[in-house]
Amino acid sequence: MTTDYVAVDNVRKVFNAGRRGEVEAVAPTSFRIEAGEFVSLLGPSGCGKSTLLMMVAGLEDPSEGAIRVGGKPMSAPRAQTGIMFQDPTLLPWKSALENVLFPFRAMNRPVGPYIDHAKALLDEVGLEGFHDHKPRQLSGGMRQRVAICRALVYQPDLLLMDEPFSALDAITRDEMNLVLMKIWQEHHRTALFVTHSIREAVFLSDRVLVMSQRPGRVIEDIRIPFARPRGLEIGETAEFNRICGHLRGKIQHRRH
Amino acid sequence: MVSAVDTTPLTAAPVGLAFDHARSIALPIVFGAGLLLLWHLAAVGFQIPKVILPTPGDVFTALVNNAGTIWQQTIPTVRDTLLGFGLATVLGIGLASLLSFSRLLRDAIYPLVIVIQLVPKIAWTPLFIVWAGIGWQSRLTIATFICFFPIFIAMVAGLESTDRSLVRLCRGLTASTWRTFWLVRLPGSLTYLFAGLKIAITLSVIGVIVAEFISSSEGLGFLILKSAALLQTDMILAAITVLCVVGLICYGVVHAGEVAVRRWRGE
Amino acid sequence: MIAIASPVRTVAPPAIAALLLLAGWDLLARSGAVSARLLPAPDKVWDTLLRSMSVLLEQAQPTFWAAIAGILAAALLGILLGIAVSVSRTAMQAIYPTIVFFQLIPKVALAPVFLIWFGTGFTAKVVFAVFIAFFPVLIGTIAGLQAAPPSYGRLCQALLMNRLQTLLTVELPFALPHIFSGLRIGVTFAVIGVVLGEFITAQTGLGYIILFSANNFETALLLAAILMLCAVGIVLFALFLALEAIVTRLYDSR
Numbered sequence: 001m002t003t004d005y006v007a008v009d010n011v012r013k014v015f016n017a018g019r020r021g022e023v024e025a026v027a028p029t030s031f032r033i034e035a036g037e038f039v040s041l042l043g044p045s046g047c048g049k050s051t052l053l054m055m056v057a058g059l060e061d062p063s064e065g066a067i068r069v070g071g072k073p074m075s076a077p078r079a080q081t082g083i084m085f086q087d088p089t090l091l092p093w094k095s096a097l098e099n100v101l102f103p104f105r106a107m108n109r110p111v112g113p114y115i116d117h118a119k120a121l122l123d124e125v126g127l128e129g130f131h132d133h134k135p136r137q138l139s140g141g142m143r144q145r146v147a148i149c150r151a152l153v154y155q156p157d158l159l160l161m162d163e164p165f166s167a168l169d170a171i172t173r174d175e176m177n178l179v180l181m182k183i184w185q186e187h188h189r190t191a192l193f194v195t196h197s198i199r200e201a202v203f204l205s206d207r208v209l210v211m212s213q214r215p216g217r218v219i220e221d222i223r224i225p226f227a228r229p230r231g232l233e234i235g236e237t238a239e240f241n242r243i244c245g246h247l248r249g250k251i252q253h254r255r256h
Numbered sequence: 257m258v259s260a261v262d263t264t265p266l267t268a269a270p271v272g273l274a275f276d277h278a279r280s281i282a283l284p285i286v287f288g289a290g291l292l293l294l295w296h297l298a299a300v301g302f303q304i305p306k307v308i309l310p311t312p313g314d315v316f317t318a319l320v321n322n323a324g325t326i327w328q329q330t331i332p333t334v335r336d337t338l339l340g341f342g343l344a345t346v347l348g349i350g351l352a353s354l355l356s357f358s359r360l361l362r363d364a365i366y367p368l369v370i371v372i373q374l375v376p377k378i379a380w381t382p383l384f385i386v387w388a389g390i391g392w393q394s395r396l397t398i399a400t401f402i403c404f405f406p407i408f409i410a411m412v413a414g415l416e417s418t419d420r421s422l423v424r425l426c427r428g429l430t431a432s433t434w435r436t437f438w439l440v441r442l443p444g445s446l447t448y449l450f451a452g453l454k455i456a457i458t459l460s461v462i463g464v465i466v467a468e469f470i471s472s473s474e475g476l477g478f479l480i481l482k483s484a485a486l487l488q489t490d491m492i493l494a495a496i497t498v499l500c501v502v503g504l505i506c507y508g509v510v511h512a513g514e515v516a517v518r519r520w521r522g523e
Numbered sequence: 524m525i526a527i528a529s530p531v532r533t534v535a536p537p538a539i540a541a542l543l544l545l546a547g548w549d550l551l552a553r554s555g556a557v558s559a560r561l562l563p564a565p566d567k568v569w570d571t572l573l574r575s576m577s578v579l580l581e582q583a584q585p586t587f588w589a590a591i592a593g594i595l596a597a598a599l600l601g602i603l604l605g606i607a608v609s610v611s612r613t614a615m616q617a618i619y620p621t622i623v624f625f626q627l628i629p630k631v632a633l634a635p636v637f638l639i640w641f642g643t644g645f646t647a648k649v650v651f652a653v654f655i656a657f658f659p660v661l662i663g664t665i666a667g668l669q670a671a672p673p674s675y676g677r678l679c680q681a682l683l684m685n686r687l688q689t690l691l692t693v694e695l696p697f698a699l700p701h702i703f704s705g706l707r708i709g710v711t712f713a714v715i716g717v718v719l720g721e722f723i724t725a726q727t728g729l730g731y732i733i734l735f736s737a738n739n740f741e742t743a744l745l746l747a748a749i750l751m752l753c754a755v756g757i758v759l760f761a762l763f764l765a766l767e768a769i770v771t772r773l774y775d776s777r
Contacts, residue, residue, distance in 0.1 A: 057428055076430075083428045089421040093443055093521040105439055106431035134522025283613065284620035291621070308640065364536035368544070374760075375753045376714045378631075379730070381722075382737030383745055387561060461629040469634070470722055470734065477632065481723070484635035492636055500628040507627050 005190045006033035006056060006158065011065035013051050025051045028065060029217035031209055038184060038191045040201035041218075043211030044251060049194045050162050052216070056192060057083055057160050069158060079107060082151035082189070084164040088143035090135040090150075096122060096142075097131040100149045107154075114153060121149040124186070125179050141172040145179060152187055159184075159191040166196070174232060177203055185229055198244050198251075203235060210250045220250045310490035319494035326479065326498050333464055333475040334502055336392055340399020341460040341506075345453065347400070348407030356415040356441060357433065366412060373405040377459075378466055385471050395467040395475070402463035403456040410452025414445025447521065450514035457510050461503045563743040572747035579732070579751045586717055586728040587755050589645060593652025593713040594759070598706055601657050605664025605702075606690070619665070626658050631715075634723055643724040652716035656709040663705020667698025696774050703767045710759050718752065729755065 013026040025048040033039045041049045054060040056067055058077040067074040069081070090099045100118040104111045122131055125145040135143055144164055151159060164180075165173045177200060184191060184204075195201050201208045202224055210220035224243065226234050234240050292312050298304065299311045306314060319326065355362040381398055388394035418441045426436040468477025476499050483491040545565050551557055552564035559567075572579070608614050608622075634651055641647035671694050679689040721730025729752045736744040 059424060059428055077428045079430045081428065083425065085421050085425070087419075087421050089419060089425050091422070091440065091443070092523075102439075103429050106426050106429040106435055108432070108435055136522040280616050283617040287617040288621055360536060363533070364540035367533075367537035368540055374756060375749060376711065376718055376756055378715050379718050379733055379749050379752050382733050383742070383749070386737050386740060386742055386745065458627060458629065462631050465629055465632050466719060466722070469719075480632055480635055484639060487639065489636065489639055492639075496632050496636075499632050503629050504624075504627060 004032040005035040005037070005070060006192065007068040008032070008052075008056065009066050009068075011052070011055060011062045011067060013048065013055065013060065014063040024215035026055075027212075027215040027217040029211075030065075031218050031221065033190060033192060035190055036188055037206050038193065038204060039207045039209060040193045040195055040205040041209050041211060042195060042198060042201040042247065042251070043216055044213060045196055047211045047214050048216035049211050052211075053160055053162050053192060053194045057081055079154075080156050080158065082154070082156035082159045084144075084147050084151050084159075084161040086163045086166055088135070088140075088147040090143055090146055092135050095132045095134060096127060096138065096146045099135070099146050100153050102150060103154045118149065118153050121153060121183075122146070124183060125149060139172075140168055141176055144168065144176055148180060148183060152183065152189070155187075157189060159189045161191065161193045163194050163196065165200070173197075173200070178232065180204065181230060198247050199235060202240060202243050202247070203230065203232075208247065210247060220247070222247065307487045307489055310493065314490045315493040315497065318488075318490035319497060322491060322494060326476070326495055329474060329476050329479045329495070330498055330502060332392065333461075333468065333477065333499070336395040336399055336464045336467075336475070337457075337460045337502075337506065340396050340463065341403050341457055343396070343400045344403030344407055344456060344460070348404050348452070348456075349411050349449070352408050352411035352415060353437070353442070355412060356437065362412075369405070369408060373409070377402045377405070378463075381463070381466050381470055385467065390471040390473075395464050395472070398467045399460045399463040403460045406455040406459065407449070407452045410448045410455075411445060414448025415441050417448060418444050446517045447514070450510065450517055453510050454507065454514065457506050458503065461499070461506065465499070560740045561742060563746070568743050568746045568750075571743040572750060575744060575747055579729070579748060582727060582729050582732050582748075583751055583755055585645065585648075586714075586721065586730065586752070587759070589648045589717040589720075589728070590652060590710075590713045590755070590759055592649045593716060594656050594706070594710050594763075596649070596653045597656035597709055597713065598660050600653070601660025601705065601709070602664050602702060605661050605668065608661075609665055609668040609694075610686070615665075622658065622661060622665075626662060630655050630658075631719055634719055637720070638723060643726055647724065648717050648720035648728070651720050652713040655716045656713040659708035659712060660702070660705040663701045663703075663708075664698060667701025667705075668694050670701055671697040699771060699774065703763075703770075706763055706767075707760070710763050711756070714752075714756050714759065 009030050010028045011026060011030070012024070012028045015023045015025055017023045029052070031039075041052060043049045051060060055062050056069065056074070058074045058081070061075070069078065072078075091102065094102065097115075097118060100122060101111045101114060104114060119131060122128070122145075125148055127142060127145055127149075130138065130142065135146070138146070147164065151161075165176045168176060181204060193201070193204060205224050208220075208222045208224060209218045210222070211217065212219045222243065225239070295309075296311045296313070299309045310318070351365075355365060380401065384397045384401065385394045388397050422440050422444070423436060426440055431439070464475065465477040465480075468475040469481050472478045476495050479495045480492050480499075483489075483495065548562070549565050552559065552562050552567075563571075608618050633654070637647050637651040637654070641650050675693050675697075676689070679693055684692070717728065718730035718733075721728035722734050725731050725734060729748050732748040733745055733752070736742070736748065
């Protein structure tokens, strides 16, 4: 049985831009995400995809329409959502381990029972021996690994990621895609991933939603057929490149 | 990284570094000693009267001979300086924190504070003496008043500098406003706070000294002005020497606190 | 999210807070809880300000001119010495710690020494103002001359420019914002130096009026004099902001 875990219905977002009047960031759009599915939102920069993600996170309110997560309407952030931003947003004065445990401190819950779990997560993403390092002593990729652990540590049922790897160099980015893929396959959360990289979207996702230029709306919904577990080598298959080409056409077509 | 250093020729780099390090310590000492020597030679060579310019030796003699008196006057000055600084720290952090919880309160009060601090604060000193008398209360008030502004302004800047994505993360984690303040905003503002504290501690000494100049019967400022009236220039400079040492120690303590905070932040 | 603050929203809250403050002061003064000698009502201060305007304006002049003379001399000395120190690494290493030392010590304590040296007249005030306004300008200049990114220095070397050309075309323009931030601090310090000098010499100037009225418990006059001093400070500050704008534009247009 499949269930719609995230339901976005005719959601529209308008920002007040002062003297210039109103700016429509997201045109009325709808989509569904099934439980356990990994879905990417792909679109050119400034198309409103991050705004859409923030609305699913409850960090922005839709101007029109409704969002339901786990059957309940969204109005404020919910404690069962894990979030990653483009920036790792770690506390500079806390160790990697303390940063992973931060959600419990923020929610004012005891951390004791979760320390072992947090350590295991850090080991899982390849940060053995770095538990006590401060963010400044870690590389960009390592910081995002800490952020992945922080988003997963309280076992959220929904994982939201806003271009988490776009600030990293290409090689580190491939590496991080593998880390994310591996850890997602083990923990299997419902995931919504925002990116402007076509290859990244295809590599990671079960489904890719393509958004148009601002005001953005979902104009294409493509299922990615590759079996899991996937490795980086699928990126060299003809099928992979064909899908990428198709998506690129969709994005470029809308530019003119 | 360590191994990379080890492979370089052992002789050249470390010796050069050690030499440079020694230079950066020796040069200022030589320069400072040169200034003192120049002072001495000028005083002796031009036969400047001791009232106008005593030699460094005269100042040292005055310092030793009057050590008891100077020490006695140092205590109230240091007491008022530190108490004012401490009180201003509590008030500055407190008010800045309060304003960080309310946008309206912040918009209403912060510009007022900025305007008030445009007035040369030293000019308020006589007013506080009218209000609080000529005792230690007025000096404490002045020190607190003068210290408050840099601390408050730095703290507001620190609290507003909080990484916006961190605040968003906290919202996403359903953290309360208070938790966000305590876990993210407050610790995040500490480096700013210390920049303000460093300015404040030097101002605190200045505030107390000026208050002692204007009306007081105790403290180093009183001693300096009294000595000036008696044309005991060597005594003035001896008292100022002690004041400088006290001021530098206070500053050093705050600076050490700042270094500790930076280390804590992994910098 | 884009939010452009309207002027009403930025001006109204502090204006209302200021009015509340004034009302509170007025209420406190009129209630009789505090003696009128200690805290005159706002309108009384305003009356005093208007009535004593001629005296205050007259006494503002020595304060104003002493501060102007002080900051100008401090600017000249500070900028020149800053350039001189920056030319040689050895000079910098030798002198900089001494400069920092003087920056940190409570220099106001030396005011009585300046009186012994220069008497109780205009000169003493000016020299003392120079003495305390000089250090921020100097430190601003030194910091500014190090502000040009190293690649510019290498560019100048590659273009075979000499030391003076490098200084004038690259280093000084990069240093200007730092020099001016030092000057802005210097202006405030110069006013403080002059007022302090007037406190101690007690001959002329707004500092003298402030101290005089404090000694006679004429709190209304004291507050009026502080207001006048405030105006002097703002005028001086504005003059330097204008100077900064002019110099910056001159450099930009070349």
